[in-house]
Amino acid sequence: MSRRENADRRGRSRRPARPRLLVVCGAARTEEQYLQGLRDSIPNRAVDIAILKRPKDPAEVVRYAVQHARRATGDFDEIWCVFDVDEFDIRPAQAEARRHDVHLGISNPCFEFWLLLHHDDCRNHLTGYQQVVTRLRRFVPRYDKAELRFGDYAGGVQDAVTRARRLDRGPETCDNPSTGVWRLAERIMKEEGL
Numbered sequence: 001m002s003r004r005e006n007a008d009r010r011g012r013s014r015r016p017a018r019p020r021l022l023v024v025c026g027a028a029r030t031e032e033q034y035l036q037g038l039r040d041s042i043p044n045r046a047v048d049i050a051i052l053k054r055p056k057d058p059a060e061v062v063r064y065a066v067q068h069a070r071r072a073t074g075d076f077d078e079i080w081c082v083f084d085v086d087e088f089d090i091r092p093a094q095a096e097a098r099r100h101d102v103h104l105g106i107s108n109p110c111f112e113f114w115l116l117l118h119h120d121d122c123r124n125h126l127t128g129y130q131q132v133v134t135r136l137r138r139f140v141p142r143y144d145k146a147e148l149r150f151g152d153y154a155g156g157v158q159d160a161v162t163r164a165r166r167l168d169r170g171p172e173t174c175d176n177p178s179t180g181v182w183r184l185a186e187r188i189m190k191e192e193g194l
Contacts, residue, residue: 019077020048023184024065026083028055030145031111035082037150038157038188047188050076058083058093058106066100078103080184084110085174086129094172104171107179112136114179115143117163118156126177161186 025031032053039049054064061081069076081097083090085108097104107113112132116122119139126132137143140152153160164182169175171183 018046018048020050020075021078021080021187022065022069022072022076023049023051023080023082024061024068025051025053026055026058026061026081027111028053030148031082033148034111034115034150034153035184037148037154038185041150041154042188045188049188058088058090059096062093062096062100062102062104065102066096078187080105082107082111082181082184084108085176086110090174103183105179105181105184106174107181108174108176111179111181112143112145113177114160114164114181115140115148115153117160117179118153119159121163122177123167124177157185157189161189 023035025035032051035049035051039045039051052065052068054061056064058081061083065079065081069079079100079102081093081102082105083093085106090106094104096102109126110129110132112129113122113126116132116136116139120135122135126135133143143152161182164179167175167178168180168182169178171180174180
């Protein structure tokens, strides 16, 4: 019996299955830790979220997500990839994502910009990771890429979504600074009605 069926074997009506999201992160820890914290902070989630990591170039992250979704025993309603621009040419990843209907949460210059938006309405060009982290540490002095604590950001998620949305020029545009992670965060929170 498919997980999408709305009746059990006795014919009783069941609640529809929750949408399943596969999220593949392009870094070793930071994105995964943040998304696990966001997922776990929402009681009685209306979505199921599987979070994996694949610290490779963005095109490889997208290919891995597509392959994993195909091999998975359960189906996924949406596939998301979260990665940084850094020094990568992200156009191959964007093309691959379009071919396979994969949603992207791209941050330019880095994921830490998304974290910064939880505390600061930054709209200025940022030269790279170090400049973003220096600014982030004004608000989270003990920020450590290897040990992200979601509690440092929990109260500012909606602010980050609002700020990131104002910077957004469309899902294919990755101006500096910008981040598409707001779409994923909003998707998770909207299902819950937050």
